[in-house]
Amino acid sequence: MKALLLAFALACAASLPARSLVLLDPGHGGSDAGVTVGSLVEKDFALDVAKRVQAILKDKGVEARLTREDDRDLSLTARVTLADQIRPAAFLSLHLNASFNAEARGPRVFVPADAASDEPLAPRLEQAAGLHAAESRALGGCLARALGAAGARPVQSLKLGIFRGLDAPAALVELEFATRSGAAEELKDPARVQALAAKVAQGLLEFLQVPEAADAPH
Amino acid sequence: MRRISLAALACAALALGACSRRPSGSAAVHSPLFTGKEPRRKVEITLPSAQGAGFVSLSRDIYATASVVAQAKQALDDLMAGPLQGEAAVPCFAKGASYLEVYLDAKGLAVVDLPSATVAALPGGTSAEVATLYCLVKTLESAVPGVSRVQVLIDGQVAESLRGHFDIADPLVLSDF
Numbered sequence: 001m002k003a004l005l006l007a008f009a010l011a012c013a014a015s016l017p018a019r020s021l022v023l024l025d026p027g028h029g030g031s032d033a034g035v036t037v038g039s040l041v042e043k044d045f046a047l048d049v050a051k052r053v054q055a056i057l058k059d060k061g062v063e064a065r066l067t068r069e070d071d072r073d074l075s076l077t078a079r080v081t082l083a084d085q086i087r088p089a090a091f092l093s094l095h096l097n098a099s100f101n102a103e104a105r106g107p108r109v110f111v112p113a114d115a116a117s118d119e120p121l122a123p124r125l126e127q128a129a130g131l132h133a134a135e136s137r138a139l140g141g142c143l144a145r146a147l148g149a150a151g152a153r154p155v156q157s158l159k160l161g162i163f164r165g166l167d168a169p170a171a172l173v174e175l176e177f178a179t180r181s182g183a184a185e186e187l188k189d190p191a192r193v194q195a196l197a198a199k200v201a202q203g204l205l206e207f208l209q210v211p212e213a214a215d216a217p218h
Numbered sequence: 219m220r221r222i223s224l225a226a227l228a229c230a231a232l233a234l235g236a237c238s239r240r241p242s243g244s245a246a247v248h249s250p251l252f253t254g255k256e257p258r259r260k261v262e263i264t265l266p267s268a269q270g271a272g273f274v275s276l277s278r279d280i281y282a283t284a285s286v287v288a289q290a291k292q293a294l295d296d297l298m299a300g301p302l303q304g305e306a307a308v309p310c311f312a313k314g315a316s317y318l319e320v321y322l323d324a325k326g327l328a329v330v331d332l333p334s335a336t337v338a339a340l341p342g343g344t345s346a347e348v349a350t351l352y353c354l355v356k357t358l359e360s361a362v363p364g365v366s367r368v369q370v371l372i373d374g375q376v377a378e379s380l381r382g383h384f385d386i387a388d389p390l391v392l393s394d395f
Contacts, residue, residue: 028382035342042342076378095383098343100266100308110344113394151271158348159394161379164387172383174344 020089020208022057022064023082025162026050027095027172030073035098040184042096043071045193049094049175052197053204060201060210076161084167090139090207093162094200097174102181107147108174109155111136112163133157135169139207143171146203147196169207173200251288251295252281261289261361263297264353265307273353274307275360286362290320290328293361297353310353312339318374326366327389328358334373337380344383351384352395359392367391 026046028034034042047068054064065086067079083091097108114133140155149155160172175196176183186192205211259282262275280292294317300309315336321329340350355368367389371377379386 032382034382076382095344098341098346100310100341100346100349101268101270103270104345108345158344159385160344160383161385161387162383164378164385172344177343177345179341179343179346 020062021086022062022204022208023067023086023088023091023168024050024053024064025067025079025083025091025093027093029068029071032073035096035178037098037178037184040096040178040187042178045096045187046094047071048193049197049200052194053094053201056198056201057204060205062205062208062210076164079162080164080166083170084165088168090204091166091168091170092139092143092200092204093170093172095172095174096187097177098179099177100179102179104177105180105183106151107144107149107176109140109144109147109149110158110160110172110174111140111155112166112170113157113159132167132169136171139169139203140171142207143173143200143203146199146206147173147175148199175200251291252283254281256281256283258282261293261296262357263293263361264356265297265301265305265310266349266353268301268306268308273349273356274305276301276305276307280361286364287320287322290322290358290362290365291317293357294320294330294354297357310350311336312341315339322362322365326364327369328362328365328367329369329371330354330358331371331374337372340381342381347380347383348395350380351386351390352392355390355392355395 026043026049028043028046030043032043034046036042047066047070050066054066057064065088067082068074079093097104112133137155137157143149144154162172163170176187178184178187258279260277261280263278264273264275266272267274278293278296280289280296283289283292298311298315298317300311300313301307316333317336318331318333319329320331323329340346351370354370358365358368368391369376369389370380370386372380376387
């Protein structure tokens with residue numbers, strides 16, 4: 001485990017220059033509510049967290065933009081198109097998780113799989129996210145450590161739709177299982193949401209090599 | 219060209235579809251999958267484990283019908299029905315889940331067309347979505363001879379994802395998980 005953490009730390013240290021643009025993607029939106037447990041609705045939760053992360057990053061002098069600023073329908077393709085126009089130093093999609101197993105708990109971090117080596121003729125756009133696989137793994141490692149993601153695979157490579165054609169280091173974070181008993185109430189607590197946002201920002205700052213003590217230039 | 223074309227799917231449907239149907243309860247009108255006179259054979263379905271992460275393989279009996287599509291549908295019915303009482307597993311589809319149609323081609327591709335109501339009833343979240351798709355692919359690959367890839371459609375259309383996460387635009391293989 002220590003070796004794994006050391007590898008993440010080294011990967012973080014080798015990442016991108018400081019104070020780069022981040023694109024935050026609040027998952028779902030509009031007619032797509034995402035996970036809904038009681039009054040906890042993923043699309044609203046993700047937007048709330050994204051805005052809090054944006055504010056924290058701004059305080060550190062890092063510009064963060066959002067794929068959506070309000071509650072609206074936005075396809076995965078539209079999110080990727082926006083990212084490819086902006087070319088952020090890091091793209092982070094924020095979500096709430098669900099499981100059929102009510103015992104499932106904790107954050108999960110997903111990054112793009114490597115470019116498909118067995119399909120060399122696949123369009124570059126389809127492979128784009130895989131071309132940033134190493135940086136994405138570094139980003140995922142920073143986020144996993146900040147969030148305390150545990151388990152045998154704290155960062156998991158997956159073929160997620162949000163990564164298709166995405167030409168930037170990227171990760172998708174499932175902040176917590178809304179289906180866990182008691183989670184829905186916990187995640188309605190603004191202090192809990194702020195704490196999660198702070199951890200996400202910490203992971204991003206580490207990836208961007210922005211010292212946590214740094215303040216925005218005045 | 220990785221992306222499967224709707225024309226190819228239509229051809230598969232014409233060539234292979236409508237040879238067998240599942241019993242009542244599905245979103246489409248289906249005739250029986252089997253007569254009940256066929257011999258039985260054992261297949262394995264895969265469901266999420268009830269004990270933390272991971273999956274379990276569970277044995278089921280299906281009728282060894284002449285139609286392989288009908289066998290695939292029986293396995294899918296068992297998968298969607300979830301665990302039996304006493305099995306240490308949890309469902310990977312919501313109650314009442316169904317499919318519109320299942321097609322097989324001669325090159326190892328299974329096409330599973332899900333109604334949007336079944337997809338909408340899934341809980342969402344990457345982990346649940348991955349569990350559903352993994353169990354679907356693993357079950358069909360295990361239970362149906364020759365199947366190595368699974369294309370999931372929603373209401374007959376290629377979709378970006380089930381509930382906003384896993385990329386299902388192309389056929390899925392076990393190594394995707």
